[in-house]
Amino acid sequence: MPSSSCHTVLAESFFHRNAELFRPHLAAVGLSERILSAPESEIPVTQYVALWEVLGREVSPSIGLEVAMRTESGELGAYGHAIRCAPTMELVLRSLTRFMVVLTQATQLSVEDDGKWITLAYRVTDASIVQRRQDAELTICVVLNLLREVTRNPQLAPMRVDFEHRAPRDLTCHREVFACPIRFEQPDNRLYFARELLDMPIRTADPRLFQALELFLEQQRQSRAASTDVLSQVAHQIASSLSSGCASLEQVASDLKIGVRTLQRRLAEHNVEFSQLVEEVRRSLAENYVMQSDYSLTEIALLLGYSEASSFCRAFRRWTQLTPQQFRQRSRS
Structure with a gap:
């Protein structure tokens, strides 16, 4: 772990794919261009979240959602591959939540089943990171995009979405992405699905590869x-x-x-x-x-x-x- 950070995010190939977007703004948050071509880099979470806030101001106020919609499992390293290979929706959700810390520390993704809804809740646990709208929108949308990818159902939509930040002035992108009611200034960031989600078949499953990846990710976790x-x-x-x-x-x-x-x-x-x-x-x-x-x-x-x-x-x-x-x-x- 770098000496300049308390918590880190792994670069994986995500930064390489978005190099042209990130490059002009790295210096503003004290990051080196090396991370754009070094998938093994560990990036301080504080600087990573700050980078997204800069992009939100300088590039587009909906940049988190825009990038998330074109993000695929292969850009997220072993974490993304395990989600894609999981043989059942139950194991997809378990991998999403249990191994999140392997990709990014100081965050928490949890799944809850209350008998009516399946909810996925995301939050940053580092008390020093306060400005985090773009990170929240990026992460919630990436989770939804991964579920669409593994089910090969691009129309899969939640029943409701919650965000902890204030409502942006323009919600056009939010409505296009989620196609459901959206609430702001909530206790956390959350996707709500009907329990039928658990019965959806996984079209990208590879049980043998998943077994190997799960063992590796557990050690890393x-x-x-x-x-x-x-x-x-x-x-x-x-x-x-x-x-x-x-x-x-x-x-x-x-x-x-x-x-x-x-x-x-x-x-x-x-x-x-x-x-x-x-x-x-x-x-x-x-x-x-x-x-x-x-x-x-x-x-x-x-x-x-x-x-x-x-x-x-x-x-x-x-x-x-x-x-x-x-x-x-x-x-x-």
């Missing part, structure tokens, strides 16, 4: 899930401690009820330094405060643990290549 658990706890504690000025290694270790050396050892196991986690959490929260609030720069600086607004402004410009004022104006325009 255990490794990446363990990393996610530890780093999510630390990132959440940092976010909670910044405004009080107590986001120190010693204080976070105390809050987590572990020793300082134990915390350092756990972070080292994932090639992560505590100071880098603080920096990432600060950046994510800073972008959210600047975009979504009317706080003054002094107030934001204090919320993030800076003693002066000037120190915050220098850090913000280093992160985004923009002043906070420029960033706020651009996001609101």
Whole structure:
């Protein structure tokens, strides 16, 4: 895992296929062009989600849905291949949810069956990632597209879709993609299907290949899930401690009820330094405060643990290549 990140997304061939879309905007979120041709790259989740928000502002407000509709299982590495090869819908849903962490950490995809509906719920679990509309729309639409792919039914539609963010001004693309009622400002992002979904035949099944992929993915899941658990706890504690000025290694270790050396050892196991986690959490929260609030720069600086607004402004410009004022104006325009 890269030392610059707490959680990561695997590039797979997804970034290569969308290289021309991503390339002009990588520098804005601190990513290298190397990821466009290196499927083994692990991309920090904070920067990955931030990239989608940049694309939403600079390219199209519905970019997540637009890219998702042309995304196929083969672009998602072993995770996508396992979903495609699963012999039953039950195993398709199990693979979608159980192995999500192999592809992307700090996220959760779950399936629920209440006897009437089959629902798939998605959320980002990293407390420092607040702006995430494009990631939510991309992921929910990719899940739907994968279900359409394995059933070879391009008309498959949910009964309802929920999103946690506010309703966009233009819902034309949403209505075309989902063809069902859509609700916003909900507790999470969710697809609702009738239980008949479980009876749909899988047209792409390959049971022998699925068996091999499932074993491999389970090994990967255990490794990446363990990393996610530890780093999510630390990132959440940092976010909670910044405004009080107590986001120190010693204080976070105390809050987590572990020793300082134990915390350092756990972070080292994932090639992560505590100071880098603080920096990432600060950046994510800073972008959210600047975009979504009317706080003054002094107030934001204090919320993030800076003693002066000037120190915050220098850090913000280093992160985004923009002043906070420029960033706020651009996001609101």
